[in-house]
Amino acid sequence: MGKFYQRTDKSHSDEYKKYSQDDHGKNGAHAKWSCDFLDKYYNDDIVDLVLYHHNHTKSNYPDLCSILRKADHHSASEREDIDDTQEVNETPLISLFSKIVLEGNEKVGEQYIPLNKLSLDDESFNNLKPADKNEAIEGWNLVPEYKNLWNEFNSEFELIQNKTDFNTLLALLKKYASTMPSAAYKSKSDISLYDHSKTTAALAVSRYLFNRDGDVKLTQNNDLNCYLAIEGDISGIQKFIFKISSPQEAQSGMSKRLRGRSLYLTLLCDAIATHIAEELELCEANILFCGGGRFTIIGPNTKMAKEKLSEIKSKINKFFIDEFNAELYLALVSIECCGDDLAKFGQITRKLSNKLNEDKKHKFSDNLDEVFKFDEEIKYDDLCSVCGTPYPKKEDSVVCKTCKNHEKLGQNAANADYMIKCITDKGEGYFY
Numbered sequence: 001m002g003k004f005y006q007r008t009d010k011s012h013s014d015e016y017k018k019y020s021q022d023d024h025g026k027n028g029a030h031a032k033w034s035c036d037f038l039d040k041y042y043n044d045d046i047v048d049l050v051l052y053h054h055n056h057t058k059s060n061y062p063d064l065c066s067i068l069r070k071a072d073h074h075s076a077s078e079r080e081d082i083d084d085t086q087e088v089n090e091t092p093l094i095s096l097f098s099k100i101v102l103e104g105n106e107k108v109g110e111q112y113i114p115l116n117k118l119s120l121d122d123e124s125f126n127n128l129k130p131a132d133k134n135e136a137i138e139g140w141n142l143v144p145e146y147k148n149l150w151n152e153f154n155s156e157f158e159l160i161q162n163k164t165d166f167n168t169l170l171a172l173l174k175k176y177a178s179t180m181p182s183a184a185y186k187s188k189s190d191i192s193l194y195d196h197s198k199t200t201a202a203l204a205v206s207r208y209l210f211n212r213d214g215d216v217k218l219t220q221n222n223d224l225n226c227y228l229a230i231e232g233d234i235s236g237i238q239k240f241i242f243k244i245s246s247p248q249e250a251q252s253g254m255s256k257r258l259r260g261r262s263l264y265l266t267l268l269c270d271a272i273a274t275h276i277a278e279e280l281e282l283c284e285a286n287i288l289f290c291g292g293g294r295f296t297i298i299g300p301n302t303k304m305a306k307e308k309l310s311e312i313k314s315k316i317n318k319f320f321i322d323e324f325n326a327e328l329y330l331a332l333v334s335i336e337c338c339g340d341d342l343a344k345f346g347q348i349t350r351k352l353s354n355k356l357n358e359d360k361k362h363k364f365s366d367n368l369d370e371v372f373k374f375d376e377e378i379k380y381d382d383l384c385s386v387c388g389t390p391y392p393k394k395e396d397s398v399v400c401k402t403c404k405n406h407e408k409l410g411q412n413a414a415n416a417d418y419m420i421k422c423i424t425d426k427g428e429g430y431f432y
Helices: 002-006 030-038 044-051 062-078 143-159 166-177 193-213 237-242 248-279 303-324 340-360 401-415
Strands: 227-235 287-291 294-300 329-337
Touching (some): 030 044, 062 193, 143 166, 248 401
Antiparallel strands (some): 227 294, 227 329, 287 294
16 A cells, blocks of 8 residues: 555655654555555554564564564565666556567567556556557656556545455455556566565465464564465366257257356356365465466465365365266365465476376375265156256256256356355355
C-alpha cells in the first residue's frame, strides 16, 4: 500500500512525520504511507505491524513483526540487483515475454508494460500490450498514472463493506497493482507489486503456522525448513475430455458436453487447491498457481500439514475411483524448503515435477481397496451412450447423470456473465 501511495507524490499525514529510519528501518519509509492509509480502517495492532515490518524490534509484537519481516525478505529474494540506480517513477514494469528467447531467434530489447489497471473490456489487451520504455511512459514520469489509479483504487476500496474480507482485498490489489514494479531503485523491475505482496502474505501465514504448530520455533538467526512447497497434478485430463462418442441419439448436446467437461476440470482443479488451502488454514494468497489441471501451494512444514495432505489425496482419489472409474488421478507431492531455497524457486519446481512423475507411476497405491472392490450386486443396467460408463438407467435417457451435468454446465457457461464460487459445510463441501 505504501509504495503505491508514495509513488503518487502525495504526502502522508503529519502524524507520521516524526518517524525516522531508527523507527521504520533503512528501507521502510514507505510504511509511513501504508499506515496513513490503513489507520482509517484497521486497528492499532495492524498499523503497528505494518509500520515496523522493516524493524521488528520497535514493534509492540516483535515476534509477529519478525515473521512479517522475514516473509517480506524471502518474498523479495528473487529480485535481480542492478549496478546503477533508477528513478522509481520513471521505471515501468518489465514484460517477462521480452526475456524469452526461442531457439534460433535473437534476443530482443526489453519491453515494458504500460501502467494500467486490469480490465475485462475490449480495450484491455491494447492497454497492457508491452512496448518500448518511451511508449510505456506517456509523459515525463508515471506520477499522473499512479495518481489516477490511486484515486480509483480508493473509490473501490470504500465500497467494500467488510474490510477484513481478504479475498476481495487481494482481488482489488491484483486489479490495480499487477502492472506496477515492486522495486526499481536498485533492482530489475520485473516483479509486480501485486505478486510481491501476495507471496509475502503467503510466506507470513506459513511462518506463523510453523511457529504455532511446529516442534521448533523460528528465530532471527535460524533459517529452518519452515516452508512446504506443494504441487498437485490431475492426470488423465485429455482422455477424460475427449473420451466421449457422438451417437445419433445424443448428438444434439455434443458441443455443450465438450465445453462442460473442459470447464468442469478447470473448476475441479481450483476446488481441490482451495480445499487444501482451507484445510491447512492458509489463505488464497498461498495458492501460487492454479491452471491446466495443476497447482502450486506454499504452506507450513508441519506434521499436521503433511498428514492432512495425505488424507486429502486419499479422499479425492477415492472420489475419482467412485465417480469416474479411476480415469482421473490426483498426484500430490511436497518438498521442505527454507528461505534461502526460495531464491531459486525454479529448482524447487523441477524437484516437485520429478516427484510428481514418480507419484504417477504408483497411481492409487493408497486406494487399492477401493480399486479392487467388487460390488455384491450389479447396480447398473446400461452403458452411457456418450462416455460408455455403466449407469442405472432411468426413463428413456441414453446418457448418464455425469454427462448430463457436463452438458448443463457447458450450456450455462456459454450464457453466463460471471460465476460465483461458494464454500459451504453442507453436502460435499465445495461446489460451483
